[in-house]
Amino acid sequence: MTTTHQFWLAGRRASGETAFEVRHPHDGSLVATVGVPTDAQVEEAVAAAAAAVPVFAATPAHQRATALDHVARRLAERTEEIAKLITAENGKPIKWARGEVGRAVSVFRWAAEEARRTNGETMRLDTDPGGTGRYAIVRRFPRGAVLGIAPFNFPLNLVAHKVAPAIAVGAPIILKPAPATPLSALVLGEILAETDLPAGSWSVLPVENAKMPALVQDERLPVISFTGSDKVGYQIMDSVPRKHVTLELGGNAAAVVLADWNSEADLDWAASRIALFANYQGGQSCISVQRVIADASVYDRLVEKVVEKVRAQVTGDPSDEATDVGPLVDENAAQRVESWVEDAVAKGAKVLTGGSRDGAAYAPTVLAELPADAILARAEVFGPVLSLHRVEGTEEAFAAVNDSAFGLQAGVFTHDVQTAFRAHRELEVGGVVIGDAPSYRADQMPYGGVKDSGVGREGVRYAMEDFTFEKVLVLTGLDL
Template identity: 40%
Template sequence: MKMLIGGEWRDAADSAVMEIRNPATGELVDTVPAAGEADALAAVQFAQQGRQAMAGTPAHVRHDALMSVAARIERDAEDLAALLARENGKTRREIRGEIAAAIRIFRGYAEEAKRLFGRVTPLDTIPGLEDGIALTTRVPRGVVVAIVPFNYPVELWAHKCAGALAAGNALITKPPEECPLALLRISGYLAETALPANAHQIVTGVGERVGAALVRAAGVQMVAMTGSTATGRAIAKAAAETLKKVHLELGGNDATILFADTDPAAAAKALVKGRFSSGNGQICCAVKRVFVQRPIYDAVCAAVLRETAALRIGDPMDDTTDVGPLITERAARRVEQQIAQGVSEGATLVAGGRRDGNFITPAVFTGVRADMAVFREEIFGPVLPLVPFDAIDDAFAMVNDSPYGLQAAVFTQDLATVMSAYRRLDVGTVVINHPTAIRVESLPFGGAKGSGNGREGIHDTLIDMTEARTLLIPYAFAGSAEAAA
C-alpha cells in the first residue's frame, strides 16, 4: 500500500519501504512507504490548504462524510478484521469488537459535529456594560496530528480521526509502523467523501523520523497521541517549542482489588480475560496488578490457574484462539526478560512464562512484593501478579503507590467500599466488578500522573480539538457608543 499526501497515494521521497509481517507466522503481508522528514513536512504544507478548506466546511458535510465512512467500515468489517488480525496478531474474534467500536465512534462524532454549540452572555453583570453582549463559539484548532499505537489501531484512531474532522480540523495521521494497513484502507474511504482536499493525510514510517518531524512542525496546532509514557514525555517536550496543544493517553499499571465478598471463580474469569485474552495482554488498561484480600487469596489463585490452563494459544485467525502473539519478537523478548527478572527477585512463577517466537504463554506470579519490578513496572504482555492484602487501607495505598493512574477495578458487593474506592484511588476511572480492560467511547478516558493528560471520548475530544472564540459587543443594545455615553 501507499501513503496519502497532498491528495495522492504516493511512495516515500527516497522510495524506501517497510515490510509489514504477520506476528504469528512471520509471513510478509504487504509493504508501505518508509517516509522521512521531507515527506512529513510536505504533508504539513498540504495540511495548511486543508485547514482553510475545513474551516469553511459546514457541519452537515462533515457529518455526512463521517457517516459514510462508518457505513463503509460496516460493509467491509469482516475483511478489515482479517487484515488487522494478519498485521497485528490479535485474535480476529476480538478485532471484530474493535471494528464495531470504530463504527460507533465514527457515527458518534458525526452526530456531535452538529452539536458544537456556542453561548450568548449578557454583560449587565459588569458596571458600564449594561448594554453589552458577547457571543462565544467553538472553532477548529487547525492542523491536528494523530499518532496511533499498534494495540487497538482502528478504535483509537477513530477517536482522533473522527474527532478532528468533526471539529473542522485538517488531520495528519501517523499510523503504527507495525500495522498501518487497516488504517490505510479506511483512509481510502475518507478520500472518497465530500470532505475538501487535504482534509486528511496519512504518512507511514517510523516514529523517530515521521512522528518527530510532525510534532516539531510549526504548521501543526495539536498532537493527539496514544502510546508509552516515555514517548509522551518526549512529545510534550518537543511540542512545547511551538506551544502546541497536546493530548496524551499513555501507559498504565492498572490495579484490581478483590475484596473478601467476591466470588473467586467469577473474579478469576474476569482477571484472565482482562489480562490474557484482551489484546494478548498489550493494553494500557489491562489487568496488571491484582490485590486479593487474604480470606479468598488461595481460592482465587487456584481458580486463576484453572482458567489460565484452559486458554488456547495460537493462530489469531482461528476463532477458537484466546491468546495470540505479541506484536514483534522484540516485544516478546522484553516480556520474557521481565518474567525472568521477577523470578530472580524471588517471585514464584506458578504458570506459563515461556516464549516461542512472538508468543508468550500466559504467566501467573505469586509471592510478589511491592518492591519487585514485576509489580512496579508496566508489563506489556500476558503476565499476572497476585498479591494478598488484609486491610482496605493497605490495598488503596498499594494501588496509589505507582507512577501511573489510568484505571482501577474493585470487586465487591459493598456500596461503602465502592464509594470509598471512587474517592480515594488516584486514577481516571474506577471500574466495579469488571476488569480494567474496558473503554466506553461516550465516557472520558484518560488518567493521572504518568498515564497522560486530558480525556478522550466522543463528548470530550471535540472540546480539546476546538478552541473558544468570542465576539464582544459592548454597546449591542445602545445603538452606538455615542448613545451609550
C-alpha cells in the same frame, strides 16, 4: 510478487521511493510492503494541512457529519475484511479484531452526532451594571492542524480516536500509524477518500520513526495527539512546550477484590474477568489487568480460580475462531516479557502458571509473591502476565493501587456503594470500574489517566474539546 501499498497524501494516493515490510506476528509471513513518504512528500502534506485550516474550519457541520457517517457505514460493511487485516498485521485473535472494527464504527458514528450538536453556549452579561446591553456567544474553534501518532495495539480504533474528533471539529489531521501496523489506517484512508472532505484536511503517512522529531517540531502542527509509551510521550511534550499536546500513555492496571465480594459466584465472575482481561490482545492494552489486589479473606479461593481460568485461555493461531490469546506484536516484545518474568522469578516471585515463550507468543502467566524491586512490580508489562497480591482491608488495598507511577484505570469488585464512592474519591486513576475489571472502556466516555499515564482525554467529545479552544463573541447595545 507483493504489491507495495500506497499512502495518502492530502487526500490522494501517493507512492514513495522506499518501502518497508509488514509481517504477520504469528508466523512471520509477509503481509504487505508499504511505501514510505519522502521528505518532500511530508512537507507537501504539512503545507496542505496548514493551508486547509481556515477552509476546513469553515465547512458546515452537515458536511463533516455526513463524511463521518459514511466512514462508519463503510467500516461496518467491510468489517470482516478489515478484521482479517488487523489480525494479519497485529496478531490479534480474529474475534477481538472484529470487536475493534465495531468499536471504530461507533467512534465515527458518535463523532458524526457530536459534529451536528456542538453548538457552543450563550450568556447574558448584564448581571453586573458594566455589562448592560451586552450578550456573549461562546464557540469553539480548531487550534490548528493536528499531528496524530497512533500505536500498534489497536491499529484501527486508536486511529479512529484521533481522526474522527479532528474531522468533527474541522481540524486537518496528519496521521502517523505505527510502523508495525499501518494497514488498517491505510484502509481508513481509502474510505475517507470516498468523502467530499476538503483537500489537505487529512493525510495518512507511514513515516519512519527517525523522521518523527521534525514533524513534532513543525510549528504548522500546533496540536499533537500521541498514544504510546510514557518515555516517548514525555519526550515529545518536553520538546515542544508551547504546543497543545495530549498523551495517552501506559498503565499497570489493578483489579481489587474486597472482602464483601466473597460468594462463589462473585469469585467466579471476578476470576473470569481477570483472566480474560489480563490476556486479551495478548495483554497489549494499557488497561489490561496487571495487578490483582485481593483481601486476605478471599485471596486463597480467588487465586485458585484465577489460575484455573487463565489456564483455560486458548492460545494459538489468531485466525482461529477459538483462539483467545495470540502472539505479541513481534518476537522482541515477547523476549522482553520473558526477561521481565525471569527477573521477577530470580528475585523471589513464584510462577503459578505459564512463564514460557514460543517465538512471538508468550504463555498466559500468573505470578505470586512478586517482590517490590522486580521490574514487573513497577513497569507496564504490555504482555499476558498478571501478579497476585494479598492485602488486609480496603485501606491497604487502595494504598496498593496508588503505589504506582501510573494511574489510568482500576477495577474494584465490591457490592458496597459507599466503598464504590470511596474508590472514586481516593484512587489516583482516570477511571474506576465497579464490579468488573479495569479494562472496560466505552469509547464515548472520557478516557485517560493521571501521573505517568498521561494528560488530556480521549472519548469523542472530550478529544474534540482538546483539539479546539473557546472564542467569545460579545454583542453590545442590545435591549435584553
